Amino acid sequence: MKQLGLPVLLNAKMRLHNFIGDKNAQILTFIDTLFANSNSSAVMVSGDKSSGKTHLLQGCTFAAMDKQLNAVYIDIKEECPEGLIAQLSEVDWVCIDNIEDASDTQQQELFDLYNQIKHTQTKLIVSAQNLPSELDLLKDLKTRLSLAVNFTLENLSDEQKTTILQNKMADKNIHIDDKIYAYLFKHYSRDLSELLSAIEQLDEASLQKKTGITVPLIKQVL
Template identity: 30%
Template sequence: MTEHPGQLHLPVTLIREPTLADYRAGPNAEALAAIEALASGVGEAYIFLFGGASTGKTHLLQGACHTAIQRGRTAQYIPLCETGLMPSIFDDLESRDLLAIDDVQAMAGKPDWEVALFDLFNRARARGCSLLIAARSAPDALGLGLADLCSRLQWGPRYCLLPLSDADCERLLTEIAAEFGMRLGQETARYIMNNYARDPGSLVALIERIDEASLREQRQPSIPLVRRIVRGES
């Protein structure tokens, strides 16, 4: 994430600068609207997101931070799956307007981490700091040892993020391709859907590779071109 005044110097980089505007909500429109309100400081003060891999949790947390900063607020994204982090990372974070804490399942069952997050949660609530927390599972399925923390994490709205449907993924493909200036025909899009991972992150990464190949070969995407890329031949 680009550094802003008052932010911690954490070893975290937001590579694609995700925004809430480019999140394809699909069945998660209600969650997206609630997060937009929270990030703007006008909605719920605390939201918990959970869902499987590739449902967009990290995108939403990072996008919420960018929205908050655009609104003149301070924000910090903390991915607990990063190596080398210590529970002290939570010290004084409540001075931010928004905290987006990702991968909470990574600290479940670790008493020092659980106590540190519990204390941060209480300090943040007292200071009026908004909290957006995400994990693979709902709070009561995380295997937390600290009952009070589990209780705190269930205080606010909880949204189970669902994967995009095939139709949503196909629209995502054609829309992202158009943003790159490419025309992705229906047959080519269907080939990708039948032969490649269907989660948004993988599809966006594939479109980037297709764009590079299309520019190199000076032609629009085709099934033979995509086939080479999917097979790792390009």
């Protein structure tokens, strides 16, 4: 199955099997139970930037499609057709990312969807950086999301971030010395999204210069 008619491109590397974090195992176990359950369910996932919310939601989308279920992943930060969210109650899995950025209209649509899925088998998974009580959302929507199953993702350690970066490089058959990652953490950033972007830039620069990724190259590029 394909993601239903949306312009957002899914990242094929964001799968549930490579979603890391020891404390995050609990939510993966819960997601497994959702696939075995015919009832509707609403799940609220919160976590800091780069804690893996997008990875988790896209992983759920892929897992649903692998099981021949209809699935939709929506990033509220991206353009979304007006009225779409309120029309998804017949979709098996609905994953909506970054709901703290939803407009008032989108919030009302999400509230309507939450109410509609009580009568369907839809699994609704939404994410935000903070818990529902801490979000600037419509009061009724905050109440509904507070009643959903709530999970907070753990903040990844430098070692876990290094593993993610190493896996990304391994996909390209590239090995980088561990001291390079340590240098990036100390002198560039500990934000995973920024690190992933930096690794892409360094990879491109190393190909152009036909050299390995080194500290001098980091200083030159970043």
